[in-house]
Amino acid sequence: MPSSRGVRLAVTAVAVALASSACGLGSDGSSTDTGAASGGGKVGGTITLETLQLKPTFTDYMNGVVKAYEKSHPGTTVKWVDIPFEGAQEKLTADAAAGALPDVVNLNPQFAQALESKGLFVDMDQAAADVKSGYVPGAWEAFAVPGRTGSFGLPWYLTSEVTMYNKKLFQKAGLDPEKPPTTFDELLADGRKLSDAGHGDFYGIHPALENRFITDLAKQGVPLLDASGKKWTFNTPEAAAYLQKLVDAYKGGVFPKDSLTQNHSKETEAYQAGRIGLFPSGPNFLAVVKQNAADIAADTGVGPQITGPDGAVNMSVMGLMVPKSSKNRATALDFAKYLSNAQNQLAFSKIVTILPSTLSSLKDPYFTAAGDGSPEAKARRISAEQIARAKNLVPVQYDARVTAAVIGKVQLALQGRLAPQKALDEAVDAANRITGAAG
Structure with missing residues (x-):
């Protein structure tokens, strides 16, 4: 659910071939007339919903939700537009400049922040206060902007990284195939044993630096920003000590030699080719x-997810954002609540390996029971247990600019x-220069 760095949720749409169905979609969380819950004004008329790369895999599901909403709200039309993940941030920035944002837009926090910081989205702390308690707290907080009050998106779907590993390679390395690593030190230690056993045929871990490095610092308690939320501060002695461990791992052959500039997609390819033994990633990649x-x-x-000493x-x-520029804000807010309500999120979660952001959905036996004992069922249960205490x-x-600058320096460290x-x-x-906090 890792992360754009771990965050690859919308990519699920093209990575997983699953049949979808709109059966059993309900109307929880949706109002049918005027009221503060819909931001004031009467629900009706036409709105446009823009999502990230859900077609064609989830066309049936999304069309089913739209049709069910329109049926329960006579006189309402929802026009669904889907755009590719690649280039989406640039497109939305251009649309915002032109005053042409859709009524409801599907974004992750990193994509949304540039527009959030300009005050372009409705504050859900105010407009959706009636449903806030139903969502995973950490997911709701993900759409807050440092230095501003409020939160500017309704959480939609989530992922929480698990640790996948090759049991056959574990056995070759003399590791217990029923005992995967749970901490960073264990991950690197097991990775070293795997690489030693592989003799160049397979390795322990792929670093996937642009996806993982900054997240791993945060999970180990390194303060990424100062109290103001404006100045980057992750150059602590603790962070340097962790980077030194990565340097030692690279020199010791724990990572494939060609992996330093490769991203998560190359890590996925390496795991499914049997070239690495450990694969921390979103369970959707199973x-x-x-x-x-x-x-x-x-x-x-x-x-479970690899964590630091505090178990973060x-x-x-x-999430789903509603621009203030929407000419039909009441309907936009109402539909965003409907699309992200517990019943619809549970239905969506059953056709793709994601997690709902609604607390009641996570209590469903689908997430709490052992299921069929498959890796997918186990990953679903583990990630659902983690999500209640998880945060973004x-x-x-x-963003992409900061990531490129940071990872470039990290790569130089690993190269000595x-x-x-x-x-x-x-x-x-x-x-700090990129985000204007230098000096």
Whole structure:
């Protein structure tokens, strides 16, 4: 659900081939007339919903939700537009400048932050106060903007990383195939044993730095920003010590030599090719591995998310925003609540390996029972247990520009061209210049 860094939720739409159905969609959480719950004004007329890369895999599901809403709200029309994940942030920025944002837009916190910071979205703390208590607290808080009051998105669907691992490779390395690592030190130690046993045929871990590095610092208690939420501060001695461990791991052959500049998609390819033994990622990627490498999927075990000493758990979040520019805000808010209500989220979760952001949905036996004992069922139960205490640990300001600057310095450290502390000092300086906090 890792993360854009762990955060790859919308990519599920093209990565997982699942049949979808709109059966059993309910109307919880939706109003049928005027009232504060819908932001004032009468529900009716036409709105446009824009989502991220849900077609064609989830066309049936989304059309079913839209038709059910229109049926229960006579005189209402929802026009559904779906756009590719790639280029979405740029498109929405251009639409905002042109005053052409849709009435309801599907975004993650990192994509949304540039528009949130300009005050373009409705404050859900006010407009959706009647439903706030029904959502996972950490997911609701993900759409807050440092320095501003309120939260600007309704949480929709989530993922919480689990640790997938190759049991056959564990056995070759003399590791217990029923005992995956749970901490960073255990992850690196098991990774070293795997690489030693692989002799170049397979390795322990793929670093997937752009997806994982900053999240892993946060999970280990490193303060990424100062109290004002404006200045980057992750160049601590503790962060440098962790980066030194990564440097040692790279020198010791724990990571594939060609992996330093590779992203999460290459990590996925490496795992399903049997080239790495450990694969911390969103549970939705179990289906990807099963589809592309059935033999690896058959050998895959699942454990909880890798955490630091405090047990902090990260989540990736997708949400629904309502622009203040909407000419039909009452209907837009009402439909956003409907699309993200407990009943509809539970139905969505049953056709794709994601988690609902609604607390009551997470209590359903689908998430709490052992199921069929498959890795997918185990991952579903583990990630659902984690999500109640999870947070979106990556600040919304950590956008693509900051990521590129930071990871560039981290790569230099792993290559031995910068000392870890120096690399992080330079990374912090670069990040502060990008976000305007230098000086």
